[in-house]
Amino acid sequence: MDVLAFADVQLLDVAGPLQVFASANELAVAAGMARPYRARVVADGATVTASAGLGLVCEPLPDAASPCDTLVVAGGWGVQQAVRDPALIDWIRTRARHTRRTASVCTGAFLLAAAGLLNERRAVTHWTRCAELAARFPAVRVESDPIFICDGAVWTSAGVTAGIDLSLALVEEDLGRALALDVARHLVVFLKRPGGQAQFSAALSLQKAGERFGELHAWIAENLAADLSVASLAARVGMSERSFVRHYRAQTGMTPARAIERMRLEAARRLLADTALPVKRVAARCGFGTEETMRRGFLRSLGVSPQAYRDRFAAGVDTAR
Template identity: 50%
Template sequence: MVRTIAFLAFPDFQILDVTGPLAAFEIAGRFGRQAYDIRVMALDPGPVVSSSGARLMAEGLVDPARVDTLVVSGGEGVVQAMAMPALLDYARTVAAGARRVTSVCSGTFLLAAASLLDGRRATTHWYRTAAFTRRFPRVRLEADRIFIRDGAFWTSAGITAGIDLALALVAEDHGEDVARRTARQLVIPYRRQGGQSQFSTLLDLQGASHRFAGLLAWVGGNLAQPLTVDQLAHQAAMSPRNFARAFAAEMGMTPAKAVERLRLETARALVEEDAAALDQIAAQTGFGDTERMRRAFIRTYGAPPQAIRRMAQGDAISQPA
C-alpha cells in the first residue's frame, strides 16, 4: 500500500518546513517496504512563494480521502492562512479520515485555528509560545518539546524539528532500522542530543560559561560517577572552596544543582526513547536507585519516569477539557 504524504503550503511559508521532512520521507521510501506518494499542495495550484522568496511548485488540494498523512508547514504566512476558511475546512475534512495530521513549527497555529487541537497536547516554535497560549488557551501547549504525539495528531517545534518529526513517522511506518538509515543518509543524528527538549541543559550551561565549558562537557560524559564538589574541583584544577564559590557566581547555581540538571535531562531522554529498565537508567545517569530518580522527576517534571515514558509512547492521551 502506497501512503500519500500531503504537504500543505501557503504564501510566505517556511521552505524548510516542507523540504526537510519531504527529504526524510523520500529517502525512507527507498529503504522501506513501500514508497511514499509525496505531494506538495496549496489552495491555489502553481508556484507558491516562500518567506525567503524561493518558489515551490504545488498542486491543488489533494482529495482528502487519499491523504494518509497531512503535514502543515509553518512560516510568517500562517497568520493569513488561518484566516482562510477553505484551508481550515480542508484540515478538518482531512482530519476526519486521515491516519495522521501533523504540523511543523507555526503550522500548529493552523491546526489550532481549525479547533483540531482543543484539549490536546501540542508544541510549536519556542518563540511563538506566548502568542499561541494567548490565542488558543484550550490547547495544552508544552513549549520545550521537539515534537509531541497526541493520538493521530503530531506537532513539532521550529523548522529542523520537522525532520525529527518525519523520522518518528518513518519509524512508525517502517521501523527503527529504516529511520536510522534515513537519518544517516541525511547526515543528522537519529536521536537529537537532549532528547525531546527544544533546549539542551548542557548547551545552555556551556553558553553561560566559557570558564567551565570543558568541565561541563566532562560531567555530561561521566554522569555515572559520584561527581562530588571535591571531584569537580579536582577536574577544574581548583580548590573545593574556591571552585564552589566561583562556579555559583558564574553559573547562578551550585555545582550540585548543575549536575542534577544534567542527570535529569539525560535520564528523561533515556526514559522517553529507550526501552531500558528504569533501574539501569538510574545507575547510568548517577541517581543510584529508581526511588531517588523518581523523586527528582516528580520535583522537576511533575510526574514519575513511568508516566513520562507512557506519554512519550503516546499512551497517555490528553482528554478535552
C-alpha cells in the same frame, strides 16, 4: 500525503519531512516492499517562495473533502499571514476531517489551532512561540519541552529540525522501528530522538546561559558518574568553592547541583527510551548512585517515574527492570 506550504514558509519544515518520506520509499523498495508514500507539496498557488528565498513548485490545494492519509502543515514566518486567511483555515479544518492523521511542524501549530484542531489537546511549537500559542489559543494545552507530541490523530512538533523527528516517528508508526532507524542512519541523523526529549539539550541551555562554564559543562556531560561535588568542580575551574557557586549561579541562574541533575535526567531519558538497560544500570551510568535517587529526580522534574517514562517512550525496545 499532503505537505501544506505558503508564502514565506520555513524551507526545512517542508524539505525535512519530504526527505524522510522519500528515503523511506527508497529503503522500502530496496527491501522488496511496495512504495509506501506519495508525498506532494500543496499550496494556494502554483509556486510559493520560502523565507530562505527558494521558490517551491506546488500542486493546487486538493478538494478538502477528498480522502487523505496524512496532512503535514509546515510553519515559518508566513504563518502570521496565513493564519489570517479564512479560506485556508477552513480548508485545513475540512481536510483534517477526511485525513487519517494531521501534523504540524514548528509554527504550523498556529494554523492547526486556528482551525480548532488543537482544542483540548496537548501540543507543542517552537520554544520561542509556546507562550504566544498558549495566549492566543487558551483551549490548547501547550507544552514547551517536547520535541513532538501525538494526541489522538493530531501530531505537533517543535522548531524546524524537529519536523524530521516527527516524520521519523510517523514512519515508525507506519513501517516499524527498524525501517525508521534505517532512514535516520541514511540521513545521517545524529539520534532518532523520542518525542519526550527536550527541545534543546540541558548542556546547550546552560552554555547559552553562561559561556564562562562551557568547557566545564561539556566535561560534565561526558563524566556524569564522576565526582561532581562542588569541591571537585571548583577545583577543576581553579576557583574557591564559595566563588564558584556564586559565579555559577550568576551565569546560569541555578545552583551547580540543579544543573547536574538536569544533565543527568536528560542522559537517563535518552537511555530509557533508546536502550534496554535495566533502570538500576541507567541510574548508575548517569551518576544518580541509586535507582531511588533517580526516581525522585524524575518525579520532581517530570512528574513520572523512570519506568513510566520508559513505558511511554521506549517504542520497540525490549526492556528489563
